[in-house]
Amino acid sequence: MNSTNGINDKRQRILKAAARVFSRKGFYKSTVAEIAKEAQVADGTIYLYFKNKDDILITLFEDEMATVIREMKQELSGLDTAEQKIRKFIEKHLALIDENRELAEVIQIELRQSHKFMKEYSGTKFRDYVNIISSIINEGQKNGEFNQDIIPGIAKIVLFGSLDELSNYWVLSKRKKYSLSLCAQITGDIFLSGIK
Amino acid sequence: MNSTNGINDKRQRILKAAARVFSRKGFYKSTVAEIAKEAQVADGTIYLYFKNKDDILITLFEDEMATVIREMKQELSGLDTAEQKIRKFIEKHLALIDENRELAEVIQIELRQSHKFMKEYSGTKFRDYVNIISSIINEGQKNGEFNQDIIPGIAKIVLFGSLDELSNYWVLSKRKKYSLSLCAQITGDIFLSGIK
Amino acid sequence: MNSTNGINDKRQRILKAAARVFSRKGFYKSTVAEIAKEAQVADGTIYLYFKNKDDILITLFEDEMATVIREMKQELSGLDTAEQKIRKFIEKHLALIDENRELAEVIQIELRQSHKFMKEYSGTKFRDYVNIISSIINEGQKNGEFNQDIIPGIAKIVLFGSLDELSNYWVLSKRKKYSLSLCAQITGDIFLSGIK
Amino acid sequence: MNSTNGINDKRQRILKAAARVFSRKGFYKSTVAEIAKEAQVADGTIYLYFKNKDDILITLFEDEMATVIREMKQELSGLDTAEQKIRKFIEKHLALIDENRELAEVIQIELRQSHKFMKEYSGTKFRDYVNIISSIINEGQKNGEFNQDIIPGIAKIVLFGSLDELSNYWVLSKRKKYSLSLCAQITGDIFLSGIK
DNA sequence: CATGAATGAGTCTTCATTCAT
């Protein structure tokens, strides 16, 4: 009827609705009934597409990470130096957060609730994403751009942590004192001077 | 009988128990009954010391932050240069995480569950802590140690983010590939080269 | 299967069960679980039909009053004199109490427990019922049947109080010394001689 | 110290406090702790004077009824005719309600909550009080003042019900349209014309 | 007599999940 892309119509509607609801009330305080209502779907319908409530959150995360990783790799593919790639990574990460507030909020905050996630979820997708950083650093060390003493496995945590905290700041602060591009600039400056 | 320090005996026992239980099962999956049992106290007794379940988490956080801020300031007070202070801050932060795993886990993970916390809690204590970093940077800019172009308000987020992510890594990874002192060293190297 | 009138089946079953349970143990000592069990319904089901425990009591009262008012007005409609109407009101009121003991007990006793009811509940339905009396008296004063000095607003309280106390007596006494029809007769005699 | 009548000081303070609290929040919603606080007494102290929470309500009622019965009998003793006595009973009953609002509220409303009271409590004191009415009627029938056909056992319920409902009206209505003395007058007129 | 900290049984209510239609 009013569906053009057929099969995944409902599934997508549920995911979008879940992102909105989770971002509004948090994972634990959100109810499946509320997500169903927001998606204009019956409560039971959700269980035709997702195993359980946790599964919605996991899917939300994995779908998003897949998109982000794909887009990020594409952005980086055209660049020559490792420095350019690091700068682009920083810019793009923060831009993605900005473009999709609701989802970002969910990932920044709610995702960390589920013990499954932080303690049990192996998080391949997440690791893949963060490993983009270490592979750039590796590349930079091989071609002499970056200091050989830096351990990529640690440096990736250092940079990702900075970006994540900036994202948090961006998502949670009501009045943002600094623009995202300024944040990107300075973070790039600090990190790159630091590892060169 | 079995009480030596009197008044705050029960309150402390409940807090310790809560830290253990929260760290084991997460905030939402922990029950008040379980905390009570772990503290060897009746369920109702908890409500003599805390307003509700949320209040236990908040108190856990605030108590710990107060201690951490106090200790941190003392550690820093004897040092001369801003660089030394930054290095000490990094070392001490990671060391504190290491010394008190359970509490760290709670603060790293569970605290972020409560929407109250991340979205509504004004978090003076937390801000105070992070602001220690920006005041060191300020100091370093005044005496010429650090680059004047760096904006302390952003740099503090950058460094805190790195430390926080390292802490997360430290708390969550089962097999830690890098020692804490190595992490501290490299983080200090990167950040300080970055802002000098 | 075992449902013949469909939609309101459960709702009615819950109300009937509540009347039984309340009449047995009183409102405060009755538990929602017990009502559910008596209605052969899951605990949670009750909350699909009623906002909370108080709401069950309120509904019980309002539903009953609506029925009573309807029946009473119908009974009175065919009568000519105000005196006949007063006598019929008295008879019918006591008869209704007698016909539905459980509900009467709830309304006589349990209803008065909820402060909401006696102090805050505006009680339109209840007022409507009692006002039937004053309008009959008014009518009787207009056509010269009753004494003009009687204030209908007070007289209605006087008569309703008598009937209510008789109902109480009827509901609570184990051994009833006087028949309902005798009570109705004498009450009518006293009240009518009194206002003529 | 600040006690002049010794022994019953605390007991009285608790009873007064209970009357205030019950009248404010109702019996079931009042807590023993709140009564203790209002009486400026420790929670446990209450159990030195009363068996349990129910016992406070019962005592409140019985103490008050004893006083009321004593006062009522004294008022009536000087009067000659049964008619005068009925009128005095009506006036005094309503006046007592008016003089002690809080207690009246408790007795009018809260007392009826406890199933013990309405269904199990034998209520000697209460019966004694209501029987004052029937004995006056008896007396009036013997000396020819009242109609022999009236059954005192029913008439007492009729009059007491009227008075009780008027009391209720008086206690619960915010804006009282009719003065107590007018109510007393009309009630007396109706009842007395009715039984003469 | 008085205290008030401690107890723990008891209850309402929520909500993820199922399943008959």
Added chain:
DNA sequence: CATGAATGAAGACTCATTCAT
């Protein structure tokens, strides 16, 4: 595929009562 009424397990919280001091 879709529905949404029904389920019932689970948990936060209250409060009358006790008892060591």
